[in-house]
Amino acid sequence: MLTRLGLPLGLLLLAALGALLVALGVGSAQISPAQIWAVVTGDGEQGDALARIMVLELRLPRALSAFAVGGLLAVAGALMQVLLRNPLADPYVLGLSGGASIGALAAMLAGLGGLAISSSAFGGALFSTFLVFGLAHGSGSWTPSRLLLTGVVVAAGWGAVITLMLALSPAERLPGMLYWLMGDLSYARTPWPPLLLLLATCVVLIPLGRSLNVLARGPQQAAALGVAVKPLEWCIYVAASLLTAAAVTTAGSIGFVGLVVPHMLRLLLGNDQRLILPACALAGGTLLVLADTLARTMIAPEQLPVGVITALLGVPTFLFLLYRSR
Amino acid sequence: MSVLSTHDLIIDVPGRESGTPLNITIQPGQRWGVLGPNGAGKTTLLHTLAGLHAPRSGEVRLDGQPMHQQHRRYIAQRLGLIFQDRQDGFPASVLETALIGRHPYLSAWQMEGAADYQRAEEALQRLDVAHLRDRLVSTLSGGERQRVAIATVLTQAPSVWLADEPTNHLDLHHQSSVMTLMAEQAASGHAVMMCLHDLNLAARWCDHVLLLYPNGEACWGTRDSMLVPSALEKLYRQRLTVVEVDGAPVFVPING
Numbered sequence: 001m002l003t004r005l006g007l008p009l010g011l012l013l014l015a016a017l018g019a020l021l022v023a024l025g026v027g028s029a030q031i032s033p034a035q036i037w038a039v040v041t042g043d044g045e046q047g048d049a050l051a052r053i054m055v056l057e058l059r060l061p062r063a064l065s066a067f068a069v070g071g072l073l074a075v076a077g078a079l080m081q082v083l084l085r086n087p088l089a090d091p092y093v094l095g096l097s098g099g100a101s102i103g104a105l106a107a108m109l110a111g112l113g114g115l116a117i118s119s120s121a122f123g124g125a126l127f128s129t130f131l132v133f134g135l136a137h138g139s140g141s142w143t144p145s146r147l148l149l150t151g152v153v154v155a156a157g158w159g160a161v162i163t164l165m166l167a168l169s170p171a172e173r174l175p176g177m178l179y180w181l182m183g184d185l186s187y188a189r190t191p192w193p194p195l196l197l198l199l200a201t202c203v204v205l206i207p208l209g210r211s212l213n214v215l216a217r218g219p220q221q222a223a224a225l226g227v228a229v230k231p232l233e234w235c236i237y238v239a240a241s242l243l244t245a246a247a248v249t250t251a252g253s254i255g256f257v258g259l260v261v262p263h264m265l266r267l268l269l270g271n272d273q274r275l276i277l278p279a280c281a282l283a284g285g286t287l288l289v290l291a292d293t294l295a296r297t298m299i300a301p302e303q304l305p306v307g308v309i310t311a312l313l314g315v316p317t318f319l320f321l322l323y324r325s326r
Numbered sequence: 327m328s329v330l331s332t333h334d335l336i337i338d339v340p341g342r343e344s345g346t347p348l349n350i351t352i353q354p355g356q357r358w359g360v361l362g363p364n365g366a367g368k369t370t371l372l373h374t375l376a377g378l379h380a381p382r383s384g385e386v387r388l389d390g391q392p393m394h395q396q397h398r399r400y401i402a403q404r405l406g407l408i409f410q411d412r413q414d415g416f417p418a419s420v421l422e423t424a425l426i427g428r429h430p431y432l433s434a435w436q437m438e439g440a441a442d443y444q445r446a447e448e449a450l451q452r453l454d455v456a457h458l459r460d461r462l463v464s465t466l467s468g469g470e471r472q473r474v475a476i477a478t479v480l481t482q483a484p485s486v487w488l489a490d491e492p493t494n495h496l497d498l499h500h501q502s503s504v505m506t507l508m509a510e511q512a513a514s515g516h517a518v519m520m521c522l523h524d525l526n527l528a529a530r531w532c533d534h535v536l537l538l539y540p541n542g543e544a545c546w547g548t549r550d551s552m553l554v555p556s557a558l559e560k561l562y563r564q565r566l567t568v569v570e571v572d573g574a575p576v577f578v579p580i581n582g
Contacts, residue, residue, distance in 0.1 A: 085415050207434035214426050218413030223378050225482070226402030226430035271416050274437075 005275050008268075012282035016067065019289040023063035024055050026293055028300055031055060064191035066292040066306070067285035069251045070261075071198045074284025075205070076243040077258025078265075078276055082216050083236045084144040090259040091244035094151030097255070098158025099128020100248040104180050105165045108173055117180075118249045125245035128154065133237065182305030183254030185292050194250050201243060202281050208232070209274030216271065254307045257284050260314040267321045287313070327354040327515050328389050328404045328485040330375060335384035336542070337374045339367045345542020347384060352486065352534075357512045358519040359528035359549075362538030363562055368521040369410055371538065372488050375519070376407045388486070402430035406484030408476055410491045410521070420466070420474050421459040424449055427481030442481075449480035452507065454500065468495035476504060487511055489520040493527060505531045525577045529553055537561050553577075 025031045031039075031051050039055045073091075080089040091097065103124025107117040136142045136150040162181070169177060205212075211232055215222045219229045244258070261284045265276055291309040298304055334347040348371075352358055360368050373379040375386055377393040386393040388401060406427075424446040425438055432438065450456040453473040458466060463474060472495045479487065487508065493501040509531060512518045522528045528535055528549070535552035538544050539561060546552065555566050558577065566577045 082416070085413075210429060210432065210434070213422075214429050216416040217418065217423070217426060218415045220373075220378060220409065220413065221415075221426075223398065224376060224402065224407045224409070225426060226397075226399035228398050266416075271418055271422075 008275065009278055009282065012279055012286070016282050016286045016289070019286045019293075020063050020067065023066070023289050023293045024059045026297055027054070027059060029054065061191050062185055062292065063289050064195055065250055066185050066288045068191055068194035068198050069185070069247045069254065070257055070288025070291075071281035071285035072194055072201075072243045072247040073254060073257040073288075074261035074280035075198070075201060075277055076240040076247070078262035078273070078280045079212075079236045079240040079243075080258070081262055082212050082273060083233060083240070084148055085216060085218070086144055086148055087263065088259075089144075089148060091240055092253070092255050092258060093155065094148070095128050095132050095155035095158055096125050096241060096244050097248055097253040098155045098162065099131070100125035100245065101162050101181055101253050102158055102165070103127075104252070105162065105169075105177055108177055108180070109165065109169060121252075122245050122249045125248055126241065128158065129237075129241040129245070179305050180252040181307075183252045183307030183310070184303070184305055185251045185295075186303065194246050197243065197246050198281055198285075201239065202278050204239075205277050206274065208235075209272070209277065212236075212273040212277075213271075216273065251306070254288070254310060256307070256311045256314045257288060260310075260318045261287060264318060264321055328517065329353060330405070330486050330517060330519075331387045331390075332375070333385050333387060335374070335386060336382045337367055337370050338380060338382040339370055339542070342367070342542050344382075346544040348536075348544060348546075350536065350546055352517045352519055354485070354515045354517050355512055356517055356534055357508065357532045358517075358534045358536060359532035360519065360521045360536045360538060361525065361528055361558075361561065363540055366538040366540050367542070368538055369490055372407065372490050372519070372521055376405060376488050377401055378407070399430050402482070402484075404484055405486040405488065406479040406482045408479050408487075408489040408492050410494060412471065412475055417462050417464055419459070420450065420455060420461055420463055421446060423463050423474055424477045424481045427478045427483075430482065445483070446477075446481045449477040450474075452480060453477040454503070469497060469500060472496055473500065473504075476507070480507070485516050487516060487518045487520075489518070491521055491523060493522075493524065501527070525553070525558065529577065530574050 021033060021036065024036050025033060031054065035051050036055055039052050077090045080091055080094065081087060083089070100121040101124070103120040103122070104117050107120035132147070132151045132154050136147040166174065166177060211227050214225050214227050215229065215232060223229045247254070262276065262280050265279045265283055269275055269279060287310065288306065291313060292306045295304040295306040295309045329351060331351040332348045334349060336345050336347055360371060362368050370379060374381050377386065388396060388404060393401065425442065427449070428438055428442040428445065447456065450459055453476055455470055455473045455477060458470060463471060466474065476492060489508065492504050492508065496504060505527060508518050508520065520532070533549055534546065535549050536544060536546040537552060537557065553575065555568055555577070559566055565580050567580050568575050568577055570576065
């Protein structure tokens with residue numbers, strides 16, 4: 001049992017560390033693993049001041065932010081898929097990122113910067129969450145298909161508003177807005193809030209894992225087996241929304257991670273949420289660290305939006321796994 | 327051993343005015359059959375008894391305690407429900423599906439242990455689906471899925487069995503084998519209540535019968551007092567003839 005969970009998670013942890021090492025070493029100036037080691041251990045002789053600044057103050061915070069955001073998005077996606085028992089569910093499909101985008105773009109249009117954009121995005125994401133859930137709930141109880149449909153329609157509405165805002169924006173603000181819409185980690189300041197949130201979520205979710213497995217068999221079956229279904233569903237929905245809002249606030253709207261990473265892992269590792277959720281945190285983080293490293297090095301010194309890279313990497317990998325899976 | 331009882335229970339069927347208040351006690355060792363035409367509320371009754379559906383009025387008690395005051399996990403340790411139709415959730419193997427029957431007994435941090443696996447394997451064996459243990463449930467036939475669902479409840483090992491059409495999709499051999507399992511459960515001191523479409527299964531395997539009419543009326547009692555042709559003809563609005571096979575009555579629908 002321990003090897004069944006431990007082996008894949010151990011391998012994913014190694015991959016995550018490898019990805020972080022690559023992210024620290026690669027860039028406008030290459031830094032060798034030996035130098036990184038010297039910087040990290042504080043061995044002053046080998047690590048010169050420039051490498052120190054580059055690793056500790058520029059690349060490490062950004063890489064950790066990327067890891068946290070990727071992990072948050074993947075875990076949120078996995079949770080939504082269990083909640084709706086629908087492989088297409090993803091916080092982005094449910095209109096959350098649309099709400100966040102509206103908030104962020106409005107702040108940008110108003111000429112606000114930094115923290116105001118982040119908090120406006122967070123507010124937009126939460127507003128969209130409650131709008132979708134309130135509408136889907138209606139007077140009766142909500143069903144997965146109704147929640148999904150409401151989310152998709154609300155997301156389409158946000159899409160139209162976003163296009164409208166872009167069309168009305170002055171030209172000099174457009175690049176920043178477009179980058180935000182496609183995800184951009186250069187907005188990330190400190191990696192600690194999302195990283196701690198990711199860690200806390202994983203710790204909280206581990207004891208809920210088996211209940212989630214039972215819930216994935218359907219709510220009635222779960223209730224018959226002693227799961228308090230309604231509170232658990234609320235808890236998943238609120239958690240997934242908060243995770244996504246935190247991710248979007250840190251790095252703008254990065255699509256695809258929440259949809260693709262849980263799927264890939266399910267195809268490879270099966271459907272035990274106790275394994276899938278921590279695996280999502282590690283694999284989602286790894287994917288985004290690598291994608292962000294590519295995004296800032298491919299056409300350096302220019303940067304690409306990281307969302308483009310996640311999609312370009314994710315689509316073929318996903319299609320390949322799906323094609324092979326039977 | 328647990329006792330399930332209803333106290334002036336009226337089940338909540340949409341569009342129905344009211345009905346006969348049900349005052350039933352299902353004792354350990356009893357085998358109850360619920361009979362009634364389509365839409366009479368058999369499934370709703372079973373779900374209400376399992377605490378999954380709120381009654382319109384009255385209450386269900388498990389071991390004398392009102393069901394709605396009890397913790398779901400605690401209920402699930404004593405009461406198991408075989409669903410009539412099952413929702414296909416995420417893909418899962420046959421063994422994983424049976425194993426979730428242990429969920430009510432495990433604490434949040436606990437993983438399934440060897441004893442849990444053994445129970446699940448034995449249940450699969452008993453239901454004749456052990457050879458399918460690594461197959462995905464979604465790839466099985468209807469009858470095989472039904473047996474896996476029953477194996478899940480057998481793994482759960484409840485002292486009250488509520489079974490909604492347990493013989494659905496099953497061939498004759500497995501029908502008989504599942505009814506034997508229910509009889510064994512009752513013989514070992516568990517209470518069993520089954521919704522059945524087949525009058526003759528009720529006549530052969532049940533000792534108590536509840537008749538549910540589409541207008542909400544109901545009557546219940548021992549099998550011999552309930553399974554009389556005139557009452558059954560009124561229940562199903564179908565003329566019947568009775569023949570006797572091996573000392574048990576067999577009801578056959580006739581035209582006209």
